[in-house]
Amino acid sequence: MISQSRNSEKEKELLSAALELFVAYGFHGTPTSKIALQAGVANGTLFHYFKTKDELVLALYVDIKQKMSTYLEEHVLPETTLAGKFRAIFTNSMQWALANKTSFQFLQQFQTSPYLSRISPEETLGQVKDHLMLIQLAVDEGFFKPKPPELILTMVMGHIFGLFQYLCSSDFTNDEQNKVIEQGFEMLMAMLK
Amino acid sequence: MISQSRNSEKEKELLSAALELFVAYGFHGTPTSKIALQAGVANGTLFHYFKTKDELVLALYVDIKQKMSTYLEEHVLPETTLAGKFRAIFTNSMQWALANKTSFQFLQQFQTSPYLSRISPEETLGQVKDHLMLIQLAVDEGFFKPKPPELILTMVMGHIFGLFQYLCSSDFTNDEQNKVIEQGFEMLMAMLK
Amino acid sequence: MISQSRNSEKEKELLSAALELFVAYGFHGTPTSKIALQAGVANGTLFHYFKTKDELVLALYVDIKQKMSTYLEEHVLPETTLAGKFRAIFTNSMQWALANKTSFQFLQQFQTSPYLSRISPEETLGQVKDHLMLIQLAVDEGFFKPKPPELILTMVMGHIFGLFQYLCSSDFTNDEQNKVIEQGFEMLMAMLK
Amino acid sequence: MISQSRNSEKEKELLSAALELFVAYGFHGTPTSKIALQAGVANGTLFHYFKTKDELVLALYVDIKQKMSTYLEEHVLPETTLAGKFRAIFTNSMQWALANKTSFQFLQQFQTSPYLSRISPEETLGQVKDHLMLIQLAVDEGFFKPKPPELILTMVMGHIFGLFQYLCSSDFTNDEQNKVIEQGFEMLMAMLK
DNA sequence: CATGAATGAGATTTCATTCAT
DNA sequence: GATGAATGAAATCTCATTCAT
Numbered sequence: 001m002i003s004q005s006r007n008s009e010k011e012k013e014l015l016s017a018a019l020e021l022f023v024a025y026g027f028h029g030t031p032t033s034k035i036a037l038q039a040g041v042a043n044g045t046l047f048h049y050f051k052t053k054d055e056l057v058l059a060l061y062v063d064i065k066q067k068m069s070t071y072l073e074e075h076v077l078p079e080t081t082l083a084g085k086f087r088a089i090f091t092n093s094m095q096w097a098l099a100n101k102t103s104f105q106f107l108q109q110f111q112t113s114p115y116l117s118r119i120s121p122e123e124t125l126g127q128v129k130d131h132l133m134l135i136q137l138a139v140d141e142g143f144f145k146p147k148p149p150e151l152i153l154t155m156v157m158g159h160i161f162g163l164f165q166y167l168c169s170s171d172f173t174n175d176e177q178n179k180v181i182e183q184g185f186e187m188l189m190a191m192l193k
Numbered sequence: 194m195i196s197q198s199r200n201s202e203k204e205k206e207l208l209s210a211a212l213e214l215f216v217a218y219g220f221h222g223t224p225t226s227k228i229a230l231q232a233g234v235a236n237g238t239l240f241h242y243f244k245t246k247d248e249l250v251l252a253l254y255v256d257i258k259q260k261m262s263t264y265l266e267e268h269v270l271p272e273t274t275l276a277g278k279f280r281a282i283f284t285n286s287m288q289w290a291l292a293n294k295t296s297f298q299f300l301q302q303f304q305t306s307p308y309l310s311r312i313s314p315e316e317t318l319g320q321v322k323d324h325l326m327l328i329q330l331a332v333d334e335g336f337f338k339p340k341p342p343e344l345i346l347t348m349v350m351g352h353i354f355g356l357f358q359y360l361c362s363s364d365f366t367n368d369e370q371n372k373v374i375e376q377g378f379e380m381l382m383a384m385l386k
Numbered sequence: 387m388i389s390q391s392r393n394s395e396k397e398k399e400l401l402s403a404a405l406e407l408f409v410a411y412g413f414h415g416t417p418t419s420k421i422a423l424q425a426g427v428a429n430g431t432l433f434h435y436f437k438t439k440d441e442l443v444l445a446l447y448v449d450i451k452q453k454m455s456t457y458l459e460e461h462v463l464p465e466t467t468l469a470g471k472f473r474a475i476f477t478n479s480m481q482w483a484l485a486n487k488t489s490f491q492f493l494q495q496f497q498t499s500p501y502l503s504r505i506s507p508e509e510t511l512g513q514v515k516d517h518l519m520l521i522q523l524a525v526d527e528g529f530f531k532p533k534p535p536e537l538i539l540t541m542v543m544g545h546i547f548g549l550f551q552y553l554c555s556s557d558f559t560n561d562e563q564n565k566v567i568e569q570g571f572e573m574l575m576a577m578l579k
Numbered sequence: 580m581i582s583q584s585r586n587s588e589k590e591k592e593l594l595s596a597a598l599e600l601f602v603a604y605g606f607h608g609t610p611t612s613k614i615a616l617q618a619g620v621a622n623g624t625l626f627h628y629f630k631t632k633d634e635l636v637l638a639l640y641v642d643i644k645q646k647m648s649t650y651l652e653e654h655v656l657p658e659t660t661l662a663g664k665f666r667a668i669f670t671n672s673m674q675w676a677l678a679n680k681t682s683f684q685f686l687q688q689f690q691t692s693p694y695l696s697r698i699s700p701e702e703t704l705g706q707v708k709d710h711l712m713l714i715q716l717a718v719d720e721g722f723f724k725p726k727p728p729e730l731i732l733t734m735v736m737g738h739i740f741g742l743f744q745y746l747c748s749s750d751f752t753n754d755e756q757n758k759v760i761e762q763g764f765e766m767l768m769a770m771l772k
Numbered sequence: 773c774a775t776g777a778a779t780g781a782g783a784t785t786t787c788a789t790t791c792a793t
Numbered sequence: 794g795a796t797g798a799a800t801g802a803a804a805t806c807t808c809a810t811t812c813a814t
Contacts, residue, residue, distance in 0.1 A: 498684075
């Protein structure tokens, strides 16, 4: 366990350095040498942990996705009502995004890049399946308008991306942020119910 | 004028080739040699028209932005009512995006990339100023809820990106597309009014 | 034709530099940078002519093989008798090998290396087919002992390699060399007839 | 003694793995990590037994040379006549080569490689001295034609390499192999006597 | 002894850019 | 203007070797 934590140490350093540099300079704009430098390891060490640079990019994506998922699950599971669940998903997504701006920006960058096609469709589906099912349930129960769940999901995500952009573009206090998120959620519901 | 039209011909070929390859392989994933090849010109010719590769990327962005703006202007100007203008902006944005998928994807890619910072803030502002003023007007007249125009704008854009994603993800007939756009607009208005 | 001769110029320089260095340090013991340096061209230029280092190795093999074949053909074709043809093949093989020691050593190195498997069997066969047919003819006419032509051929080649090794190991005058070759041929015939 | 036998175990595994991989991929085409992997030991363990990779190559060469020599000595020493000795040398060389194809191929590869120059001339000479003396004796007694022993030796070796190549190129039964070797020896004697 | 993570020099290859024709 | 051969800096990746455990 000691040795593993040491390994993880360098791997984490590498992932963290890669994240920062990728968001600042883009995937191809960031040489592996710079990543290694910033992570404080030797050039070759990067390739000890990730066989290729591409593998590092994908590993970073998976890592971030999983962290966000874990965070959401923890906050959504306790909710028992549909309304509570949706509010939890929305507000906690926003909170996580704002608390992990660089990570969230990386996701955006990744998802509009050709790297996305490296993720198998099953994996992609797996990530949203739970959300789609929840939406379907809400439609069935008349909580949402009768629209295809995929449409509703993309709208919610577009909404989240839009709000994130807005909240990043200026300086807001925490209170202001929370108010915007709150209002954003109300508006979203106004649209979907 | 003949020589210019010939130049323009090659320049267009280059921009068109670059667009296709950038969306497929990313900015850095696309060598200038491949762009020249696909454009049917020699390697060095690219650098007659664009001093550097970066300049080509930016020129492509400006070119696409301008084409979309022109298209929108043509369709929005004739409208006289607020409702008509917003409907026209929204539906024609969607129509243009769907008719020029690669171009729209390029815009998405560009705007989440570090290249965005190469565009001066004034230029960026200029592109949205008209829209912001229109939204402000709508808020003042009670047409929209009293929210900051920037917030409303980012929400509209998030909405558009979401719908675009959804309509690209499956095969829809033109009729179905139009219906989705129509409903999308109604939902958007339900949210904003 | 001018431009071609210029191209060929650098390509030839590269092949020639590669030959010398490969024989001295081995395929993998020779960095492409050294080849380029010795050829008097830039690092990248090598890859302008040969897509990969491997391709350079194979191209060099094909080039040398072809030069030797051409040389042999020119000297063997005029001969009309079986005896004359065999003598011509043998002595001219030896002469060419001694006049192009480095090239011949490269062939030996190549043929005992894993690179050999990159040459398709058909190509390999094509190179010896003529010789095999000539041997078969000699067997049919009772000129050679009734043995499989392949066996005879490998023996002849073993003989040639052996003599080459011997003549390289010490300093011989041209006259001595010729005498050894002559005697070597007589001994070979004593064995095969 | 127990610990030494354990070491020897791993050393043998390493030599054996190296042999196989060197013949398949060449000296430089085979990373030490792959050798260690195939030998079932850790990366660093290889360097406990061989200070450098080069040392491993040379050790392998010496090892194989010695095994072949031992085998030959055992079979040649009992012979009392010149004819018997030569027959024993020749046929047993072939038998060993065919029974240890990979090892023999390694020798060929080694001897046409720049590694050969790492072997001191004295060592090289030592390996063939006995054979040269035997040939000299045979020449003195009129058993062989009056030629330089070095010439005769290289011819014999060329002959052996040729036959080896031939017998490896197709599938032969043991009986066929033996017959070819037998005939090969008769032909060789026809040439040398 | 054995391990295997870590190293960093160096190898191959790419590619934006130049320039003589 | 147009070409494409040539450039060489820089990127990715490999691998022999070391060393703390």
